Amino acid sequence: MGIDSLVGGTIWDEYSDKVTDLMNNPQNMGDIKKEDAEAMGAKLIVADFGAESCGDAVRLYWAVDPETDVIKESKFKSFGCGTAIASSDTMAELCKGKTVQEAVKITNIDVELAMRDTPDTPSVPPQKMHCSVMAYDVIKKAASQYMNVDMESFEEEVIVCECARVSLSTLQEVIRLNDLTTIEQVADYTKAGAFCKSCIKPGGHEDMDIYLVDLLEEHEKEKMLAGSTLGSTPGIDIDFAQMTVVQKLKATEKVIDDNIRQMLVMDGGDVEILDIKENGINFDIYIKFLGSCDGCSSADTGTLYALENVLQDKLDKNIRVLPL
Known part of the structure; x- marks a missing residue:
């Protein structure tokens, strides 16, 4: 399945360029015949695996050098969606040149990462991520056949x-x-x-x-x-001085919520944090009193003092609270 068989543009935008190319132009699709493997001095391994979750299936072909266990050639055939084709193609490519023992350590995470255009951007939409799991499983199936062991023996x-x-x-x-x-x-x-x-x-x-x-x-x-x-929610065990501005704001809000705000609200007031700025060794927290606290003489003295003391005790001794 390629681009033409996908419906809608939104989900299509979530595929990497590598995936969209491999959907229509897989590089390792095909089979390896026994005579081809023998011509390479290799042993032919053919493994099948199907994913019950979506009905996809993949067949993996290996030509393995029996002297070194190196996979000299790797190909696949896939019955499934475009993502399954791209994942299987990438999986086959990753197997080449590795020993069977190395190949069995390839995970679905490795397959997905290899299909990314950039390290931090997923290569496929979340709902299609499971397609790479099938590639991981068929590798174990092929390795178990070659090594004559049970698939579960690879589950460390x-x-x-x-x-x-x-x-x-x-x-x-x-x-x-x-x-x-x-x-x-x-x-x-x-x-x-x-x-x-x-x-x-x-x-x-x-x-x-x-x-x-x-x-x-x-x-x-x-x-x-x-x-x-x-x-x-940022943990207040982190050094306040090492926090980002956003983390400082969240930490300050948390301390106020836990220790001050309820008392202010009970009296019909509240407090809003406007900004936090570093001023030498000090952290100046600019606030605005709201509701009944706005314009109240005690807010500018007792409440302000209590607020500053709590923040200094919970976050940093160099905090100063400044009303605007």
């Missing part, structure tokens, strides 16, 4: 989603790289949680050691500790 890590065979490290990396925050996003990117749903949270028909909700919570905690501004 904990599998969180048994239905989609998604590992703990894969989920952690996908969540981190794409800053995922919901179960729906995780399912779009990896298909984890899209089937029996036992891996989403406790209460399913199977008990799990690790659930997707645990991984999302872990990611949010990591962002908070790192002082990330990607949608999380």
Whole structure:
């Protein structure tokens, strides 16, 4: 399937140029015949894998040097969508020149990253990310045939989603790289949680050691500790002086919410943070009193003093609060 078979322009814009080119011009599509492999002094391996989630299927051909285990040639045939074709083509290319033992370490993350135009921009829409998982699985199938072992012997890590065979490290990396925050996003990117749903949270028909909700919570905690501004509330354990302006504003708001605002609101007032500026060693926080606090004499003395003391105690001793 190529460009002409895709409907609509919005989703099309989410594909990288590499993917759109490989959809219509795959470089490794085809087969390897036994006589071709023998002419290279190689052993022919043919592996099939199908994705029940979307009906796609891929056949992987390897010509492997039996003396060195190096994959001398790699080709594929695919029955599926354009993303499956592009992913399979990239997977076949990544296999070339590697030993079987090296190739089996190629993950769906490696495939997706290789299809990106730029390091920070995903190569396909979230709902098509699972297509690269199939490429990962067929590599293991081919390697298991060549090495005469079971596919599961390559699973060195904990599998969180048994239905989609998604590992703990894969989920952690996908969540981190794409800053995922919901179960729906995780399912779009990896298909984890899209089937029996036992891996989403406790209460399913199977008990799990690790659930997707645990991984999302872990990611949010990591962002908070790192002082990330990607949608999380900044942790006040971070040195105030090292925060960005946005982080300083959020941290200041949090301290006011937790310690001051409720008392002001009870008296019909409030406070608004207008700006934060560095002034030598000091951090000047400009505020405006609202409601009944606006124009109140005690707001400019007692309330202001209390607000400054709390912020100095919770955030930084060099904070000064200045009303406008």
